[in-house]
Amino acid sequence: MTISTIESKGNTINVGNAEELMAVRRKSGRCKMKWLITAQICTTILILLMIGTFYLVGYPLMKERQIITYITNITPNISEYKENIVTLYTLDPVASTFCFDDGKYGQIISDWSVYNRRSDIDFNHYKAGSFSVGIEGSMVGTIIDLGSSADLQQKYKYQETVGGSQGFASIHRKNNTIVILKGASYNHTFQLMEESEELFREGKSTASTSVKLGHVYLLRITDRNDAGFERIIKMLVISYTSSEWVTIRWEVLI
Structure with a gap:
């Protein structure tokens, strides 16, 4: 077609x-x-x-x-995320005392007056050149000077690293005792501290000990009117100018 x-x-x-x-x-x-x-x-x-x-x-x-x-997000201890460093000043009306519970200075200025807010530790007021604990109300305390990092290493014979920081870092609470590193840090083994017994004795009002640069301290605060209250802290003095100011690294032992 x-x-x-x-x-x-x-x-x-x-x-x-x-x-x-x-x-x-x-x-x-x-x-x-x-x-x-x-x-x-x-x-x-x-x-x-x-x-x-x-x-x-x-x-x-x-x-x-x-x-x-x-x-x-690895958080074995919440304190690792805090600076936990504070400086106390003798002449400052607010910053001469400190509260370990909330990490703030112990006093406040309000209504043209200075008031105690909550003070766990004082620097230089109750005893010159000293830390004092158990300083308010029914609170009592114990504070122990453990010596320098070198003193601790010599006493407890653990392996230390450059800078001498393993001893302080390893101190922690185990039930009603305080333990410190034993051997090498990577083994994660610990030994009882001799000062543990003294720390858990009944405290006293206004317990004091001298401030020394580079020394490690243990302190325990309890309340005579509240049997359930207890606060244990380890401290390291990292800077100090006599009668003026002191800087500490601190950690609450839970």
Whole structure:
């Protein structure tokens, strides 16, 4: 069958035969199919490139962040996230005493007067050049000078590292005793401190001991009117100017 002409509005258009028309349509269809296949291939390649880029760049970064987050979230002791360093000043009306419970100075200025807020320890007022504990109300205390880091290492024979910090770091409470490092720090073994018995005896009002640079201290505060109250702290004097100020690193032993 041959189509010669199509008349439209008085004009004659030569079309050709049906086979030629079908061939044109098939060719057009093949072109569209090739275009669709090419587009799919390009899209697939793009997706593969994006996945490859993620695994080569994004995934390692994400894993690194997860590792950092994991390390950061290791919290064997909450005190590690605190500075736990404070300076007490003899002449300051607020900062001459300190409360270990909330980590703030013991006194406040209010209504044009100085008031005691909560004071666990005092510097230089009750006894010159000394720490004093058990200084308010029914509170009583005990404070023990353990000596320097070198003294502790010599006495308890543990292995120390440069800077002499392992002894102080290792001191902690175990039930109603205080223990310190035994042997090497990586063994995580501990021994009873001889001062433990003295620390857990009944305290007294205004117990004092001299401030010495580099010395480690243990102190215990109890309340005569509250048998359930007890606070035990270890301290290290890291800076000291006689009769003016003292800086300590401290930690409450739970």
